[in-house]
Amino acid sequence: MTDATIAAPAVSPDVEKRGLWRQFRAHPGGVAGLAVFLFIVVAVYAGPLIHTVEPNKIDIRAKNQGPSLAHPFGTDNLGHDMLAQVLAGGQISLAVGITAMLLALFLGTLVGVLSGYLRRLDGILMRLTDLFLALPLLPLLLVIIMLFRDTLRAAFGPETGIFILIVFVIGITSWMHTARIVRGDVLAVKNQEFILAAKSSGMREHRVILKHILPNVMSSIMVSATLGIASAIITESALSFLGLGFPSDFPTWGRLLYDGANFLQLTPSRVLWPGLAISLTVLSVNFIGDAIRDALDPRTLKR
Amino acid sequence: MFTFTLRRLLFAIPTLLVISFIIFALLDLAPSDPLSDLPLTIPPEVRERIRAAMGADQPFFIRYLRWLHQFFVNEPLNIFEQMTGITVGSGERMRVLSWATRSPVVDLIVQRLPQTLWVVGLSYLFGVMLAIPIGVVSAYKQYSIFDQIGTFVSMVGYSVPTFFTGVLLIVIFSSYLQWFPSIYDTNLRITDWSSFVAQVKQMVLPVAVLTLYNTSQISRFVRASMLDNLHQDYVRTARAKGVKEKVVLLVHVLRNSLIPVVTVIALGVPTIFSGAIITEQIFRVNGLGQLLITAIQGADMPLVQTLTFIFAFLIVLFNLIADVLYGLLDPRIRYD
Amino acid sequence: ERGTDGELKIIFWQAISTMNPYLSGGTKEVYGASMVIEPLARYDESGNLVPMLAAEIPTVENGGVSADLKSITWKLKPDLKWSDGTPVTADDAIFTWKYCTAPDGGCAQAAYYEGVSNVEAVDASTIKISFSEPKPYPYSAFVGAQSPVIQAAQFKDCLGAKAPECTSANFGPIGTGPFVVKEFKPNDVVSFEANPNYRDAAKPAFATAIIKGGGDAASAARAVLETGEFDYAWNMQVEPEVLAQMMTAGKGKIEVAFGTQVERIDVNPFAVDASLGDKRSTKEAGPHPALSDPAVRKALSLAIDRDIINEAGYGDNGKPTCNILPAPDIYVSTNVDWCLKQDLDAANKLLDDAGWVKGSDGIREKNGVKLSFLYQTSTNSVRQATQALVKDMWAQIGVASELRNISANVFFGGDPASPDTFQKFYADVQMYTNNFDGTDPEKYMAGWMCDKIPSPASGWQGENIVRYCNPEYDALVKELGKTGKLEERAEIAKKLNDMLSNDVAQIPLIHRGQPSAVNATLEGVKMNAWDSELWNVADWSRKK
Amino acid sequence: MALPNAVKRNAGDGPVLSVQGLTTSFRIGDDWRPVVKNVSFDIAPRETVAIVGESGSGKSVTSLSIMRLLPKYTSRIEGSIKLGGRELLTLGSEEMRKVRGNEISMIFQEPMTSLNPIFPIGKQIAEAITCHRQVSAAAARGEVIQLLEKVRIPNAKSRFDDYPHQFSGGMRQRVMIAMALASKPRLLIADEPTTALDVTIQGQILDLIKVLQEEEGMSVLFITHDMGVVAEVSDRTIVMFRGDAVETGPTDDIFHRGRHPYTRALLSAVPRLGSMAGHERPMRFPIVDVASGVMTTPEAEVDRAIETRRPPILEVKNLTTRFDIRSGLLGRKSGAVHAVEDVSFDLCEGETLSLVGESGCGKSTTGRSITRLVEPTAGSIALDGRDVIRLDRGALRNMRRTIQMVFQDPFASLDPRMKIGDAVMEPFIEHGLGTKARARAKAADILKRVGLDADMMRRYPHEFSGGQRQRIAIARTLMLDPRVIVADEAVSALDVSIKAQVCNLLLELQQSFNLAYLFISHDMAVVERVSHRVAVMYLGEIVEIGPRQAVFENPQHPYTKKLMAAVPIPDPSRRSVKRAISTDEIKSPIRPVGYEPPRRQYREVSAGHLVQV
Numbered sequence A: 001m002t003d004a005t006i007a008a009p010a011v012s013p014d015v016e017k018r019g020l021w022r023q024f025r026a027h028p029g030g031v032a033g034l035a036v037f038l039f040i041v042v043a044v045y046a047g048p049l050i051h052t053v054e055p056n057k058i059d060i061r062a063k064n065q066g067p068s069l070a071h072p073f074g075t076d077n078l079g080h081d082m083l084a085q086v087l088a089g090g091q092i093s094l095a096v097g098i099t100a101m102l103l104a105l106f107l108g109t110l111v112g113v114l115s116g117y118l119r120r121l122d123g124i125l126m127r128l129t130d131l132f133l134a135l136p137l138l139p140l141l142l143v144i145i146m147l148f149r150d151t152l153r154a155a156f157g158p159e160t161g162i163f164i165l166i167v168f169v170i171g172i173t174s175w176m177h178t179a180r181i182v183r184g185d186v187l188a189v190k191n192q193e194f195i196l197a198a199k200s201s202g203m204r205e206h207r208v209i210l211k212h213i214l215p216n217v218m219s220s221i222m223v224s225a226t227l228g229i230a231s232a233i234i235t236e237s238a239l240s241f242l243g244l245g246f247p248s249d250f251p252t253w254g255r256l257l258y259d260g261a262n263f264l265q266l267t268p269s270r271v272l273w274p275g276l277a278i279s280l281t282v283l284s285v286n287f288i289g290d291a292i293r294d295a296l297d298p299r300t301l302k303r
Numbered sequence B: 001m002f003t004f005t006l007r008r009l010l011f012a013i014p015t016l017l018v019i020s021f022i023i024f025a026l027l028d029l030a031p032s033d034p035l036s037d038l039p040l041t042i043p044p045e046v047r048e049r050i051r052a053a054m055g056a057d058q059p060f061f062i063r064y065l066r067w068l069h070q071f072f073v074n075e076p077l078n079i080f081e082q083m084t085g086i087t088v089g090s091g092e093r094m095r096v097l098s099w100a101t102r103s104p105v106v107d108l109i110v111q112r113l114p115q116t117l118w119v120v121g122l123s124y125l126f127g128v129m130l131a132i133p134i135g136v137v138s139a140y141k142q143y144s145i146f147d148q149i150g151t152f153v154s155m156v157g158y159s160v161p162t163f164f165t166g167v168l169l170i171v172i173f174s175s176y177l178q179w180f181p182s183i184y185d186t187n188l189r190i191t192d193w194s195s196f197v198a199q200v201k202q203m204v205l206p207v208a209v210l211t212l213y214n215t216s217q218i219s220r221f222v223r224a225s226m227l228d229n230l231h232q233d234y235v236r237t238a239r240a241k242g243v244k245e246k247v248v249l250l251v252h253v254l255r256n257s258l259i260p261v262v263t264v265i266a267l268g269v270p271t272i273f274s275g276a277i278i279t280e281q282i283f284r285v286n287g288l289g290q291l292l293i294t295a296i297q298g299a300d301m302p303l304v305q306t307l308t309f310i311f312a313f314l315i316v317l318f319n320l321i322a323d324v325l326y327g328l329l330d331p332r333i334r335y336d
Numbered sequence C: 001e002r003g004t005d006g007e008l009k010i011i012f013w014q015a016i017s018t019m020n021p022y023l024s025g026g027t028k029e030v031y032g033a034s035m036v037i038e039p040l041a042r043y044d045e046s047g048n049l050v051p052m053l054a055a056e057i058p059t060v061e062n063g064g065v066s067a068d069l070k071s072i073t074w075k076l077k078p079d080l081k082w083s084d085g086t087p088v089t090a091d092d093a094i095f096t097w098k099y100c101t102a103p104d105g106g107c108a109q110a111a112y113y114e115g116v117s118n119v120e121a122v123d124a125s126t127i128k129i130s131f132s133e134p135k136p137y138p139y140s141a142f143v144g145a146q147s148p149v150i151q152a153a154q155f156k157d158c159l160g161a162k163a164p165e166c167t168s169a170n171f172g173p174i175g176t177g178p179f180v181v182k183e184f185k186p187n188d189v190v191s192f193e194a195n196p197n198y199r200d201a202a203k204p205a206f207a208t209a210i211i212k213g214g215g216d217a218a219s220a221a222r223a224v225l226e227t228g229e230f231d232y233a234w235n236m237q238v239e240p241e242v243l244a245q246m247m248t249a250g251k252g253k254i255e256v257a258f259g260t261q262v263e264r265i266d267v268n269p270f271a272v273d274a275s276l277g278d279k280r281s282t283k284e285a286g287p288h289p290a291l292s293d294p295a296v297r298k299a300l301s302l303a304i305d306r307d308i309i310n311e312a313g314y315g316d317n318g319k320p321t322c323n324i325l326p327a328p329d330i331y332v333s334t335n336v337d338w339c340l341k342q343d344l345d346a347a348n349k350l351l352d353d354a355g356w357v358k359g360s361d362g363i364r365e366k367n368g369v370k371l372s373f374l375y376q377t378s379t380n381s382v383r384q385a386t387q388a389l390v391k392d393m394w395a396q397i398g399v400a401s402e403l404r405n406i407s408a409n410v411f412f413g414g415d416p417a418s419p420d421t422f423q424k425f426y427a428d429v430q431m432y433t434n435n436f437d438g439t440d441p442e443k444y445m446a447g448w449m450c451d452k453i454p455s456p457a458s459g460w461q462g463e464n465i466v467r468y469c470n471p472e473y474d475a476l477v478k479e480l481g482k483t484g485k486l487e488e489r490a491e492i493a494k495k496l497n498d499m500l501s502n503d504v505a506q507i508p509l510i511h512r513g514q515p516s517a518v519n520a521t522l523e524g525v526k527m528n529a530w531d532s533e534l535w536n537v538a539d540w541s542r543k544k
Numbered sequence D: 001m002a003l004p005n006a007v008k009r010n011a012g013d014g015p016v017l018s019v020q021g022l023t024t025s026f027r028i029g030d031d032w033r034p035v036v037k038n039v040s041f042d043i044a045p046r047e048t049v050a051i052v053g054e055s056g057s058g059k060s061v062t063s064l065s066i067m068r069l070l071p072k073y074t075s076r077i078e079g080s081i082k083l084g085g086r087e088l089l090t091l092g093s094e095e096m097r098k099v100r101g102n103e104i105s106m107i108f109q110e111p112m113t114s115l116n117p118i119f120p121i122g123k124q125i126a127e128a129i130t131c132h133r134q135v136s137a138a139a140a141r142g143e144v145i146q147l148l149e150k151v152r153i154p155n156a157k158s159r160f161d162d163y164p165h166q167f168s169g170g171m172r173q174r175v176m177i178a179m180a181l182a183s184k185p186r187l188l189i190a191d192e193p194t195t196a197l198d199v200t201i202q203g204q205i206l207d208l209i210k211v212l213q214e215e216e217g218m219s220v221l222f223i224t225h226d227m228g229v230v231a232e233v234s235d236r237t238i239v240m241f242r243g244d245a246v247e248t249g250p251t252d253d254i255f256h257r258g259r260h261p262y263t264r265a266l267l268s269a270v271p272r273l274g275s276m277a278g279h280e281r282p283m284r285f286p287i288v289d290v291a292s293g294v295m296t297t298p299e300a301e302v303d304r305a306i307e308t309r310r311p312p313i314l315e316v317k318n319l320t321t322r323f324d325i326r327s328g329l330l331g332r333k334s335g336a337v338h339a340v341e342d343v344s345f346d347l348c349e350g351e352t353l354s355l356v357g358e359s360g361c362g363k364s365t366t367g368r369s370i371t372r373l374v375e376p377t378a379g380s381i382a383l384d385g386r387d388v389i390r391l392d393r394g395a396l397r398n399m400r401r402t403i404q405m406v407f408q409d410p411f412a413s414l415d416p417r418m419k420i421g422d423a424v425m426e427p428f429i430e431h432g433l434g435t436k437a438r439a440r441a442k443a444a445d446i447l448k449r450v451g452l453d454a455d456m457m458r459r460y461p462h463e464f465s466g467g468q469r470q471r472i473a474i475a476r477t478l479m480l481d482p483r484v485i486v487a488d489e490a491v492s493a494l495d496v497s498i499k500a501q502v503c504n505l506l507l508e509l510q511q512s513f514n515l516a517y518l519f520i521s522h523d524m525a526v527v528e529r530v531s532h533r534v535a536v537m538y539l540g541e542i543v544e545i546g547p548r549q550a551v552f553e554n555p556q557h558p559y560t561k562k563l564m565a566a567v568p569i570p571d572p573s574r575r576s577v578k579r580a581i582s583t584d585e586i587k588s589p590i591r592p593v594g595y596e597p598p599r600r601q602y603r604e605v606s607a608g609h610l611v612q613v
């Protein structure tokens, strides 16, 4: 009385998790992305243990050098070692990029899902989104800094305080795109019959959202995430010009790239490496995102 | 749908008023100052007098109401007068004047519009036009060479900021090869073939930089959304009907994938009018983006307020358009 | 020959927002307007007054300045014509004075007319300016690019509150200069053509000119030095090696003029602890626990290697200095040189002697007070490089610093609500540049008087940012105000400078020049730090 | 396996379609799992071949293999498929495109997901015409409207621009049929084309196909579970069982002289209309072992009477649900679909009320209104004494534990990204009825009882056959132990043996837990078996309601009579008996704005047997 099936052992949740991982692994791009990303993370945190030059050590006599054994990435116009700067910058850029992206993604998804799913909240949340889209960024940032910088600095110390501030600032100024995109997708998904079926089985709204709506709007969120990490890293560097980023003696990838732009012809390695680091990070995150997307979509081709 | 649109349009009026007030308050709160780029040699008491002449020393609400009146009453009347030649009342009324230039803000915007539309608008158009086919093909041929290259280029294109790509292009194409000018000539009038060529030449670099960025962003959304729909059963039905593969993709799958794409595009259109700040700066296109940034840096309140408000208006408008399009694209989405 | 050299292309990366310098005191506006409207006299490249509209420079000797120093009488050159062909008369000057002093006009150059009690026409071409008090240095009104003469006929309806509404006049003032405005696009580009009625029939050599704005300094430099698209670019604050690299293209070079700009570090004598709230950085806050110690101040100055800072950030565009008054030559003190060479040993010894001892973290402290400073400045790549270097140097004497950079429009904005303005000085040390217009330092030196200290009571206004207060100094400034003889004035000015330097009221770093990029095909450029850099644009021509 | 030679075929004509040794496998993890094994058959011109078989035995996969529409990377087709001598498996994709829809067209099993949700149905049908022929848009439109009328869609002209979600299940299926017939193909593959249709419309559709076969010489590959339909339409029949074609032969032979045990099992389990004469209560189906063909459990009448003294668990009074029709640029209301109009009935504990009626008459809408998945326009619904319409959200959620619904279209009602194990366990966990482990155990048990394997819990909905998905949907509702189940065409896609098994399960549950069923179905034989009472709907209204025996044995309303008469009889010898093609006008539930339906009067024929007058 049963269908033709191959005998299989009983399923445990553990196996299911492994299944997801197995599908992820079946995605060469995703695996490569993960490997590169892990490499970057490890390099950035463990690298300074091997390449022990202080990132802020100034050796003015060795300024504007090309790559050499002592300075594999060359030096900048003050004689900072670029490798050490790129590694140190990576710690900040990665941390800021990822946390700020996650915050923006969280806010955007929250607002998007709520306004797409709950008719009552839609109007007010979307007008709020319009408002945030319309607010001029620079004055907004200046005001935020003015209001919160010293408080946060006092509460968490200069570094953590600024970190929190930056993540917060990037987060609350970049969630709107995600929100609108997610909302659009939710509007389309929520009218499908399986949502109705889920509701008819008496599921609570938030569970419907979490278990049925979210997985079905995941691919847009994934794209937003990858793009978000890139813009967070770049925005961080823009913030420091307003005096709201990290102090100038904290290198970050974005700023290394900006400072190096004028030295493009003089010491190309100065821009090559931070630029490459940002691109590789974003690319690898993109491939990881693709792999997760594919793993979550049972229908796409798996390679 | 019509009542929905109408209701939303009506609702947009209070929304915009609130937004304009919040923007005004924000600008007022911001610590930058209209006199910050004056030399330090100008003594404090003179600064006070300059401030007073601008009206910057008035109380907040007076300034806000004055702006409202100037923008919503005087400027439209002025446009009306210019178009019809009829003088309403005395014909003398205070227009919204920029603090830095002491000229009517609307005139400044009109002056900046052409180059912004040419450069930023065109690159957005190119971006959309390139992104959709690239996204569609990338999704259809997922993990093919085309897709991989597309992914690579768009990710690099998106992650490397324009302040860098701009300089790179200038160094290569203006300094070494000397093919294109590095500075945009806003005085150029297209009168003949050679001036047309000159115009095209000076647009190449900034348009290229911006197009790369726009294409990268939009094509990612097209691709992801296409992938979601490519394996649905109705695609199978379309194929079973013998519909051409191109039609299957472009009509059946793409239309079903358009909602996020429409969202992204609608979010992007208003930014055409706010200009592309960095790219405009690098190539000295001096469009609206540059106008806005100089105004912000110079704390030119009336100019920033007006530009931002127009921007807000466009955002509200295009988000409304997107919402209406959702309803047209997907009949299951109903707003009643 | 007029108009034979085609177009002159100038780039001002900070764009010109209006052509009326009375409505915007920005340097770029003043420079742009100087191609069109002219003062009675201006300064040449070595700081000497040269007549422009005036026939000669009035002095006490030639009777142009009254013996009691209470009036000065200018005589116009004969047959002067505005670009529209009408004659220039004394009434135009009188109108200009009225224009700038009209209430509600918000004239940015009002300081130039300070102390002027009356301007009258002796005859159609003679102008007499009377002062309410004796003026030892009477060359202020109608002197220099900041106070040119405007045409009464054009601006007659633009007095006072009406001034901003005269858009077309403000954008295209009728002048006497070598060029007239053809089209003005605010904050973008100004187009000029040669003035047909210019008093020298052979000038200018260029038929048209433009001043393009926007972008940043480095790309402006590139447009002149590397691609050769432009002839002249102003204000090239770019790392020296980048400029040097661009110059290898052979299309142009950098010219520098040294004026009175000094990059300095202000050292706060008052406590700035955040817990003090609004009292921070004022007298009520009490003395700074570390920086009120003269030994610390001096050690900070001694520890700085100004040569390195100059090399990294300025190159040929700067010179290390210990003076706050670096020019003109007659005012320059040669007495202070203890800080010119870095002396870490002396600095360390000073601190040791004063009881500041290094703790386990290498930072000196005394009575629980650490030598750890918040060091703020405006955002600008050269300043950030300097910050990094100074931090490194101070670290070598056991002084820690936390760096902060603030957007220039906030830092210099003076918004009383912002904690980040340089006037509030809510930091231990801060860095910026200051200077004075013209060649006379009297007003500048008065900026260190006790009553010029910014405080909440004065709405944080006041030039004495370093909060220096020394009764002796105040007395000396007053004496300067009464002294007429140039040599004596110079002596006093030097004394004032020495007091400031030796008390380490602040730490002068670099005497900054004004670098501009000049295309190799452009001839006749004479860099001028005392007036508009375009002061002699009539003499510019294309190399044949 | 070899094809038996005893196939009668018109001499001279080569076969239209010849399938030889077809083996189709799916990739599961890293292995390939064959689901169709070495199947061979031919179809001659004008011939109708039926495939019958167990649910999940590979019927749909066989047909999709012929069309080459299986997902490229996760499936593999081996063997040979020749269309008029041309090998399809090696055809280039452009040639294959020209074959599809033009020479072979296909009706898919699940019409909801198979229609593009964002295009008007008219446009979708027109596309089938325009992509193979050069016709003007207006001509195509005319043709489409004709087709829609042929498949008996009421108000075809005005429904041209409607979207799939505005159609009832059966109407969507008819749209699919119209689409497939549009291009007048040489071969029509019809995968359960009539499961969602009531018997009257089903008959009309079958006639339509027959007419086309005669006029255009079309061949048909017919996949169905309805042995009555098989008997009526097919020349030859293929029986599939677990991926194999176990028996092939003329329909007559198969019906009377089936050799394979499964064939015999299949036929002996077929319920026949009228077999319940004389019985008052529902009866269990006999269970026949598919491996041996021997009856293991005989049929038996349920032994429990309904307690009518207790107040009914569900009371529906004057329920009315209308859908506004908006048209024009302004979106003005131009009319309304009166989907449910003044419907009243009640349902006691332990009782089965069957809802039968024409496709599109409002049965599903009634079910959805009762569970408040669509908001009723008027009327009252009392569930267990509580007014459903006035419940707030929390109470509604609790109410939904009591009343569960099986959706008509199981595929659309399953989240495509959720493994079915999770989908089945979800309501249980959601209502906090126990731990995850208990949920898993219970889900495995229920799945087994509806004939599915517990290890299927790891698979996604699209990896199942239509019948399997339907059983998943049933399993999901059973997880909550509800007191009322609205079963909307819950067993229509199941083969007879599984249908019997599932129905018996439902009866058993009803007995043990006193469940009440609102059983919506077109399968009159099943309705006769399982129901205590029957309500007949027509154009949104109940035209006749009463105890099953009364309604079936003494139908009063003309529509009921028509319905009873149209039920096909599973006997191939009656094939020649022709129905009179109905030419009557198709009635439409669309009314203009402001239309007030007349108040209906009912006549009581016997105790509880009401008929509209």
Ligand SMILES: Nc1ncnc2c1ncn2[C@@H]1O[C@H](COP(=O)(O)OP(=O)(O)OP(=O)(O)O)[C@@H](O)[C@H]1O
Pocket (backbone or CB within 6 Å): A003, A004, D026, D027, D035, D053, D054, D055, D056, D057, D058, D059, D060, D061, D062, D109, D462, D463, D464, D465, D466, D467, D468, D493, D495
């Ligand atoms: N995409 C797929 N991936 C894996 N297995 C599949 C896939 N599609 C179908 N199957 C399996 O193949 C078998 C045959 O499915 P098919 O759809 O052909 O059944 P069927 O005979 O049409 O059944 P029903 O009558 O229930 O529709 C089933 O066991 C099903 O689970």
Ligand SMILES: Nc1ncnc2c1ncn2[C@@H]1O[C@H](COP(=O)(O)OP(=O)(O)OP(=O)(O)O)[C@@H](O)[C@H]1O
Pocket (backbone or CB within 6 Å): D165, D166, D167, D168, D169, D170, D171, D196, D197, D198, D323, D324, D337, D338, D339, D358, D359, D360, D361, D362, D363, D364, D365, D366, D408, D589
């Ligand atoms: N969302 C909707 N919008 C507009 N009309 C609808 C909608 N849903 C259903 N209808 C219409 O209501 C009528 C009744 O539909 P319903 O689904 O209840 O029929 P049904 O009796 O279940 O038919 P079937 O047996 O074919 O499933 C149909 O005419 C259908 O077109």
Ligand SMILES: [Mg+2]
Pocket (backbone or CB within 6 Å): D059, D060, D061, D109, D191, D465, D466, D467
């Ligand atoms: Mg099937």
Ligand SMILES: [Mg+2]
Pocket (backbone or CB within 6 Å): D168, D169, D170, D363, D364, D365, D408, D488
């Ligand atoms: Mg139905």
